[in-house]
Amino acid sequence: MLQVKNLHKSYTVGKQHYEVLKGVSLSVEKGEFVAVMGPSGSGKTTLLNCISCYIPFQSGEILLGGTALAALDENALARVRNTKLGFVFQDFMLIDGLTVRDNIMLPRIISGNTGGDMEQIADRLCELFGIDHIKHKYPAEISGGEKQRTAVARALINHPLVILADEPTGNLDSKSSRAVIQSFEQARRELGATIFMVTHDSFSASYCDRVILMKDGVVYRELRNVGDRSAFQDHLLAAIKEMSRE
Numbered sequence: 001m002l003q004v005k006n007l008h009k010s011y012t013v014g015k016q017h018y019e020v021l022k023g024v025s026l027s028v029e030k031g032e033f034v035a036v037m038g039p040s041g042s043g044k045t046t047l048l049n050c051i052s053c054y055i056p057f058q059s060g061e062i063l064l065g066g067t068a069l070a071a072l073d074e075n076a077l078a079r080v081r082n083t084k085l086g087f088v089f090q091d092f093m094l095i096d097g098l099t100v101r102d103n104i105m106l107p108r109i110i111s112g113n114t115g116g117d118m119e120q121i122a123d124r125l126c127e128l129f130g131i132d133h134i135k136h137k138y139p140a141e142i143s144g145g146e147k148q149r150t151a152v153a154r155a156l157i158n159h160p161l162v163i164l165a166d167e168p169t170g171n172l173d174s175k176s177s178r179a180v181i182q183s184f185e186q187a188r189r190e191l192g193a194t195i196f197m198v199t200h201d202s203f204s205a206s207y208c209d210r211v212i213l214m215k216d217g218v219v220y221r222e223l224r225n226v227g228d229r230s231a232f233q234d235h236l237l238a239a240i241k242e243m244s245r246e
């Protein structure tokens, strides 16, 4: 569903070039829930921004559902962003003046796809994520966990190929974090969603099928979850500790 091949990205500040991604290769299968972890500055957000079509990259390839992003012009990239990707951000990014239900429908409205089933799908997502009772409220009237579950529903309304989540539990307490991660699990299980998440939180990452560890702009190691969440979290913490010693 998502393939990144030998991706290089550098930033230019004044006359200096800083190489941030130094040949990143990874792939995410349909229906997989994958996390990226790594120290601050290792290039996680830069990688996510390249996949999100927000920033250009120098070389390498990103294939989304078989389409090479580098070959697309600005208009085509904007279409990919609106129709093929779903986004969940650390600070929710909900529109204050819209209700929960209207926030969820917004990507459909933006992409001009306001066909007959839009409202039913929004209502179904509200039920699925336990936010049906607050769907007529405004963001200021709901909790952080409810805001993020609204954002997960919004990310799914267009049936995206991949949901990209940047620190989705970064502003939440552990109970709300758990509810949000369970929303992702549910989206994967019941809707076949594919999720690619950047996180610093080993608890959230321990719910994933696979965790990719990044260090200094390259993939350092990948770890696969074989079933026991708590054992996987311990395994992750040990691998992160080992990575920081090297």
Ligand SMILES: Nc1ncnc2c1ncn2[C@@H]1O[C@H](COP(=O)(O)OP(=O)(O)OP(=O)(O)O)[C@@H](O)[C@H]1O
Pocket (backbone or CB within 6 Å): 011, 012, 013, 018, 020, 038, 039, 040, 041, 042, 043, 044, 045, 046, 047
């Ligand atoms: N627009 C930019 N211009 C110049 N340098 C940048 C820019 N954005 C990021 N960087 C640099 O690129 C490096 C990687 O940044 P990035 O945000 O991708 O790391 P990260 O792994 O997501 O870090 P964190 O965990 O702290 O969010 C950092 O050294 C950062 O200072």
